[in-house]
Structures are given as C-alpha cells and as structure tokens.
Amino acid sequence: MPTFFEVVSPGFLSTVQDSGRFGYRSIGMPVTGALDQYSYKVANLLVSNDENAACLEITLLGPTLKVHGSAVIALTGALFQATLNEQPLPQWQAVEVKENDIITISEAKVGARGYLAVAGGFDVPMVMGSRSTYIRGKIGGFQGRPLQSGDKLEIGSPSKEPLQYVGKLIPMEYVPTYVISADNDIITLRVIMGPQDDYFSKKGVQNFLNSTYIITADSDRMGYRLEGERIEHISKNHVQIISDGIPLGAVQIPGDGMPIIMLADGQTSGGYPKVATVCTADLPLLAQGKPGNKVQFVAITREEAVYLLKEQEDKLCKLRLVLSPNASATAKHFRVAVGNRYFDVWVEER
Amino acid sequence: MSKNFCIKPAGDSALLVQLGNEISPELNAKVRALNLALQHSHFIEGIIETVPAYCSLLVCFDPLKVDPLQLEAELEKAIQSATEHIFSQPTVTVIPVCYGGDLGPDLEFVSDYCKLAPEEVIAFHSAPNYLIYMLGFTPGFPYLGGMDPRIATPRLENPRTKIPAGSVGIAGEQTGIYPIESPGGWRIIGRTPVNIYDPFRTPPVLFSAGNYIRFQPITAEQYKTIKEQAKIGAYKVRTYNLEEEKGTL
Numbered sequence: 009m010p011t012f013f014e015v016v017s018p019g020f021l022s023t024v025q026d027s028g029r030f031g032y033r034s035i036g037m038p039v040t041g042a043l044d045q046y047s048y049k050v051a052n053l054l055v056s057n058d059e060n061a062a063c064l065e066i067t068l069l070g071p072t073l074k075v076h077g078s079a080v081i082a083l084t085g086a087l088f089q090a091t092l093n094e095q096p097l098p099q100w101q102a103v104e105v106k107e108n109d110i111i112t113i114s115e116a117k118v119g120a121r122g123y124l125a126v127a128g129g130f131d132v133p134m135v136m137g138s139r140s141t142y143i144r145g146k147i148g149g150f151q152g153r154p155l156q157s158g159d160k161l162e163i164g165s166p167s168k169e170p171l172q173y174v175g176k177l178i179p180m181e182y183v184p185t186y187v188i189s190a191d192n193d194i195i196t197l198r199v200i201m202g203p204q205d206d207y208f209s210k211k212g213v214q215n216f217l218n219s220t221y222i223i224t225a226d227s228d229r230m231g232y233r234l235e236g237e238r239i240e241h242i243s244k245n246h247v248q249i250i251s252d253g254i255p256l257g258a259v260q261i262p263g264d265g266m267p268i269i270m271l272a273d274g275q276t277s278g279g280y281p282k283v284a285t286v287c288t289a290d291l292p293l294l295a296q297g298k299p300g301n302k303v304q305f306v307a308i309t310r311e312e313a314v315y316l317l318k319e320q321e322d323k324l325c326k327l328r329l330v331l332s333p334n335a336s337a338t339a340k341h342f343r344v345a346v347g348n349r350y351f352d353v354w355v356e357e358r
Numbered sequence: 359m360s361k362n363f364c365i366k367p368a369g370d371s372a373l374l375v376q377l378g379n380e381i382s383p384e385l386n387a388k389v390r391a392l393n394l395a396l397q398h399s400h401f402i403e404g405i406i407e408t409v410p411a412y413c414s415l416l417v418c419f420d421p422l423k424v425d426p427l428q429l430e431a432e433l434e435k436a437i438q439s440a441t442e443h444i445f446s447q448p449t450v451t452v453i454p455v456c457y458g459g460d461l462g463p464d465l466e467f468v469s470d471y472c473k474l475a476p477e478e479v480i481a482f483h484s485a486p487n488y489l490i491y492m493l494g495f496t497p498g499f500p501y502l503g504g505m506d507p508r509i510a511t512p513r514l515e516n517p518r519t520k521i522p523a524g525s526v527g528i529a530g531e532q533t534g535i536y537p538i539e540s541p542g543g544w545r546i547i548g549r550t551p552v553n554i555y556d557p558f559r560t561p562p563v564l565f566s567a568g569n570y571i572r573f574q575p576i577t578a579e580q581y582k583t584i585k586e587q588a589k590i591g592a593y594k595v596r597t598y599n600l601e602e603e604k605g606t607l
Contacts, residue, residue, distance in 0.1 A: 030407055034393075034408060035498055035561075035562065035566075036496055036498055036537075036563075144540070145557070200369050200370060202366055203368045250379060250380070251412060251494065251501065252413075252414045253372075253374070253410075253414070255372035255418065256369070256371070275495050275496070277492065277495065282368070288371050313369070314370050317370060318422060
C-alpha cells in the first residue's frame with residue numbers, strides 16, 4: 009500500500025508545485041512552479057529531497073490532511089496556525105508523521121504562501137518536464153487542478169535517509185525576515201528599470217519609485233495587481249507596445265497606469281509596456297504579500313541584483329552543510345574565487 | 359543582419375533583443391533566424407529558453423551560470439551571423455474549420471457588419487496562408503498575420519466568460535484560434551475539431567512560429583468525423599512546404 013495523504017479539506021488554494029516548467033515559453037506555456045522558490049527549496053532540503061521534488065503550495069488558508077502510512081514532512085514559507093494531531097506543528101524543520109495523523113494548516117498569520125514538502129515528493133505525473141499545476145491550462149499537479157476534499161495524494165519513495173534531519177533546528181538567519189518581522193508591513197521590492205521605462209513620463213517614473221502601492225484582492229499566481237499613484241505613459245501612443253516576451257517579475261503598466269507584476273502563471277507575452285522588472289531574489293518576498301499589504305519599489309543595478317541572487321544561492325548551499333549530521337551550525341561560510349572557479353569553504357572555531 | 363538592433367536588460371535573468379519595431383514578415387523572419395541560430399549553436403551556456411515575438415527575442419538565462427555582460431556579447435555575435443543561417447522551408451498546416459451555426463455563433467454578425475454574404479466571409483477567411491508571427495497568451499495561441507481587411511470586425515463589447523477550445527475568431531484585423539477553453543472577446547465564426555494543443559503530444563502544439571496556417575472549410579458532418587478521429591489520436595493534419603504550393607500554382 010503506497011503512502012498517501014488524504015485531503016480532508018483543501019484550504020483556500022492548495023496546488024502541487026515544483027521548480028517550474030521550463031522550455032515551453034515559446035509556445036505560450038507559462039513557467040508555473042512555486043512562487044516563493046526560496047521557501048520551496050528549503051522545504052525540500054529539510055526532508056532530503058531532490059531540489060525539483062514536488063511540494064504543496066498552500067495559500068492563505070491551508071488544508072487538513074490525513075496521513076496513510078508514515079512520512080517525513082516540513083512546512084516552510086508563511087507562518088501558519090498549524091497543528092499535528094492538535095499539537096502545534098513546528099515550521100522550518102523536519103517532522104515525522106505516522107498512520108492516521110492529522111495535519112491541520114489553518115490561517116497564515118504572517119505571509120501568504122506555505123510550502124509543505126514530504127520526503128519522496130508528491131508523486132504526480134510529469135507533464136512537459138514538470139509536476140507543477142498550471143491551473144488555467146488544467147495540466148500538471150494533481151489532475152491539473154487545485155486540491156479538493158477526498159483527493160489522495162500519493163508520495164514517492166524517498167531516495168535518501170528521510171529521518172536524518174527530523175527535529176533539527178535551522179539557524180534563524182535562514183528563515184526569511186517576512187516570517188519574523190510581522191510589524192514591518194511595507195514590502196520593499198528591488199527592481200531593474202526597463203525594458204520600456206522610456207515609455208513613461210518623468211512624473212510617471214517618479215511616482216513608481218517614490219510612492220507606496222497597495223496589493224489588491226485581484227492578485228493571484230498570474231500576477232499581483234497594485235493600486236496607487238498613477239504611472240503615466242508619455243502619450244496615448246505609448247500605452248501599447250508590439251507584443252513581446254514577458255520575464256518573471258515584469259512590472260507592466262496598462263492604460264490605467266496601475267502596475268501588474270507578472271508571476272509564474274502569467275502569460276508569456278503581452279502588449280503593455282514594462283517599466284521595470286523585480287529582481288529574482290525578491291520574488292519570494294512578493295509571493296508572501298497579501299492583499300492590503302504595501303509595496304515600494306527601489307531601483308538597483310543588474311550587478312546588484314545578480315549579487316543578491318548569489319547570496320540567496322549561497323545561503324541554500326550553506327544550509328545543506330549546516331543540516332548535514334556532522335556539521336556544526338556555527339561554521340562560517342566563505343566563497344573563495346581561484347581563477348574563475350568558486351570554492352565553498354566552511355571554517356569552524358574549536 | 360544590419361546593426362539596427364539593441365539588447366536591453368529585462369531584469370537580472372532575461373535580455374530583450376529588439377531587432378526593430380514593426381510588424382512585418384521580413385523582420386519576424388530575422389527573429390526566427392536568430393532564434394534558430396541560438397538553438398543550432400546548442401544554446402550558449404546559461405541560456406534557459408527563448409521567447410520569440412513579432413520583432414524581438416526574449417532570452418531567459420541563469421545569471422549564476424553566465425555573466426549577463428558576456429551573454430550580451432555572445433548574442434551580438436549571434437545576431438551578426440544570423441543571416442548566414444539557412445533555415446528550413448516554412449510549412450503550411452491545414453486547419454479544418456466548421457464555420458457558422460452553433461460552432462461559429464458570430465458568423466452572422468460578421469457578415470452583417472462587413473456587408474458580405476456568410477459564404478463570402480468564409481471564402482475570404484479561408485483563402486490566405488496566415489503567417490504565424492508568434493505563439494503566446496495561452497499555450498498554442500497563434501498571433502496570425504495576413505487577414506483580409508474586408509472581414510475585419512471589432513471585438514465583443516462584453517467578452518464571453520467561456521470560449522470552447524478550437525474556436526476560430528476575429529478581433530479587429532486579427533484572426534486566431536483558442537487552443538484551450540478561455541474567456542475572450544473575439545467574434546467566433548467557427549471551430550476546428552483538431553486539438554491545436556495537447557500537453558501529452560510531442561510537440562504539444564501543431565504548428566510553430568514562422569510557419570503558416572490555412573483554414574479549410576468543412577461541413578458539420580466532417581466536423582463530427584474528424585472530432586471522433588482526433589479523440590483517439592487518429593487524425594493527422596495536412597502539412598506541406600510553402601514552396602510546394604507555389605510550384606503547383
């Protein structure tokens with residue numbers, strides 16, 4: 009009998025997601041995948057999964073799951089009111105679950121999206137190279153749709169020893185700040201201007217960079233729609249461009265001057281000019297934004313953006329070592345460049 | 359290829375290669391040539407995928423694998439040599455369409471609006487080879503060029519919430535096919551029984567950018583027959599080289 013989770017109640021929007029569906033944007037297929045890739049990757053790391061293993065992305069209000077068989081799980085991302093058999097379920101660590109256990113993930117207290125990983129990954133069919141659900145295209149994930157009550161989510165066989173990290177705490181520096189600083193309600197997104205920032209008036213660009221915007225209730229996996237000071241185009245002729253490809257995080261501005269930040273399920277091409285693009289390292293932060301949260305934009309250079317992404321990647325590399333049974337959590341990580349190759353070095357005081 | 363291009367950053371993980379700023383078959387062919395050149399060079403290290411559009415190519419890459427400045431330089435080289443790249447003859451894919459009736463509820467409106475008989479609308483719509491400038495919007499949605507302006511009709515004022523997969527419509531001077539069920543404001547004049555897009559097929563979409571589509575009118579009877587065949591994967595669309603057709607004329 010395979011191990012599976014029975015969906016007692018599905019929550020607001022729970023979908024199977026992985027690192028994304030790449031290679032098909034040229035035919036109009038969005039990338040899909042976990043919106044907060046950092047939390048998603050840490051969840052997989054905690055249960056010794058391959059980094060592309062399928063997780064459950066949980067939105068605002070989580071599901072109740074009944075365990076059949078036994079498994080190791082980890083819940084990362086937003087801070088949830090979550091229990092295992094009515095006892096608080098610790099987050100950002102591996103937890104063993106057994107036959108008939110009930111996992112209840114209620115409301116998100118801080119942030120919007122959680123990632124539930126299970127050792128072995130959720131065993132749904134691979135469609136076009138990915139297990140991610142593309143809701144609008146009705147493909148991938150669990151039968152191409154969000155979870156419903158009664159669904160039986162099968163779990164793959166863990167390739168590595170899944171129990172090795174159970175109960176092991178990870179240092180706070182690996183838990184994103186959106187989870188610990190609840191009082192800080194302005195999300196600062198760092199952006200790289202362009203590719204069509206010259207389609208906007210000086211005042212339009214000033215408004216974009218100097219005022220705060222509010223995340224509206226229309227925001228979803230396709231895009232976050234914001235409201236605030238109008239980002240005006242130079243003229244009526246600049247409201248449209250000849251349709252071109254849309255990168256993840258693109259801030260497109262339709263005729264009403266209100267920004268839409270394009271995310272993983274968004275269309276691959278479009279005809280609205282894009283004033284800027286959110287840097288990849290800040291996309292997880294945006295994914296944790298709830299309707300009503302405030303957002304401000306800060307322009308940075310591409311070099312800075314790449315550096316931020318490297319930092320995030322380094323963190324994941326280091327976490328792998330911190331978690332390994334013989335490593336100490338106090339080791340300091342250095343990345344050393346020799347010629348044009350990089351080496352990761354951990355130094356520990358004795 | 360001329361030096362009339364620019365490469366703009368589109369965030370930290372994409373570059374927008376703009377080869378011009380107009381919708382023309384010639385410029386679109388350049389985009390296709392560059393895209394093919396990049397694919398034939400087995401992709402430069404770090405490129406994840408490309409999104410060809412009317413007159414630009416979005417190059418998505420992993421900045422942890424390739425330095426963006428270095429990639430820009432590589433792309434410039436590729437653009438300079440792209441014209442020398444000989445790409446395969448464009449093909450024409452024949453899409454059978456049953457026009458009017460329940461499958462094409464707006465045919466009557468289009469014919470009234472354009473002051474043409476429904477048969478004339480069908481004849482004008484099924485005459486040209488439509489150039490597939492790009493695919494986008496939803497999986498397999500073709501942005502087509504070459505519609506007869508005599509059948510141009512404005513969009514619906516209130517978009518429909520559900521348009522069945524396979525619907526063929528007109529919006530202004532554009533025509534297209536809805537590959538999946540979606541909301542939309544196009545005037546629906548017919549429907550094709552073939553699956554334009556099937557995620558379990560290789561390739562998932564029946565046609566690709568740079569090639570052509572031709573609509574072939576079929577009867578409601580034929581629609582049923584083809585629909586049955588398509589269901590079990592037994593229907594094969596006709597595809598031929600554009601040059602072949604020219605030879606027979």
